[in-house]
């Protein structure tokens with residue numbers, strides 16, 4: 001008999017996972033405590049931008065294999081495997097706030113009517129699964145056996161559907177053979193297609209997730225530190241990264257120097273790892289992560305300072321800035337800890353007129369930064385701009401017409417804070433093209 005699956009928490013991770021599980025052939029119930037979200041998903045609507053997900057999700061909702069609701073009691077009766085996909089946002093001192101995990105368990109476990117497996121997918125501090133195991137034991141009804149496993153998720157926003165259906169690795173933190181068996185059933189299709197499986201205990205599984213993100217952040221801040229040196233010496237960070245990347249022990253990925261990392265995961269996970277290691281008495285061992293965070297934030301500061309200097313500096317900078325990009329990265333409308341939006345907000349706070357264009361993130365960006373002006377096109381954002389900032393590397397910004405934009409803007413300085421524009425057409429159109437650690441021959 002095919003296992004039945006519930007997915008608890010249908011935010012970014014949960015909605016994608018639920019649709020992915022339906023695609024793998026399972027009957028899936030997604031549960032969210034926000035009725036509006038559950039209703040939208042039930043109508044086949046995805047409340048965030050993720051290429052391919054609306055089609056996948058709507059198809060399985062229409063086909064009847066996937067449905068959404070708000071009742072954990074219903075989930076308790078329905079499923080054999082319950083995935084916990086609730087958020088673990090930053091709490092006190094950067095430590096993860098685990099309250100949503102506990103309330104999900106408190107709503108679910110007392111209502112279980114048969115033996116089942118609960119699978120944690122949320123990103124958590126190492127040691128959380130052990131604490132949750134104790135809580136489950138307190139909550140479980142007499143005679144019902146409830147197993148817990150940890151199965152971290154590595155999907156990237158913007159590529160979430162592909163990553164869910166073709167995971168580059170599967171990590172199963174388990175304590176029983178039954179849990180491993182159930183997870184192998186759930187992921188039989190990607191395993192058959194070659195996704196490697198790492199079977200381990202729960203603390204290792206928890207730590208794999210946060211260390212993966214901390215390592216990616218370290219790579220980005222490393223190359224950004226080199227970019228700082230490049231700027232001081234006339235060296236070129238993009239060629240430096242290419243040369244490093246040819247060494248396959250290093251690899252070229254995540255050596256994109258520029259404005260640094262943002263989003264709902266890397267910044268939060270680095271800080272949560274520092275907080276957890278400090279709690280464990282190993283703060284010194286992760287001291288370097290504070291530098292990773294500091295280097296990252298310095299990139300934003302650098303762009304703000306350079307822009308303010310161009311606008312007269314001092315206490316009263318004046319002028320208009322046109323900003324290209326608000327999302328934390330392309331192919332996403334996520335503005336959580338977005339470097340682009342952070343720069344735009346700081347310039348506005350310094351007294352500058354800022355107009356932003358983003359191909360997908362205007363609505364969420366406006367909700368968190370209502371003080372900014374949002375334009376409907378790149379050209380409108382650049383209207384009479386004294387300085388232009390390229391802050392999120394959407395593909396369509398590489399296809400802009402620099403000659404036309406020269407007639408729209410007032411000034412001629414463009415800062416490519418993502419190092420992804422081709423300088424040549426911009427220089428040819430008369431722009432003063434500046435980059436971040438990248439050598440641009442004018």
Ligand code: UGA
Pocket residue numbers: 123153154155156157158213216220253254255256257258259260261262263264265266328329
């Ligand atoms: C990240 C991880 O890549 C996923 O594996 C993980 O599952 C996810 O976090 C998570 O924990 O949920 P994501 O936040 O979607 O995924 O974004 P990334 O593609 O990792 O990019 C993060 C940030 O780094 C972006 O702001 C991006 O612009 C920046 N970045 C990336 C650089 O500045 N340089 C690079 O070379 C690469």
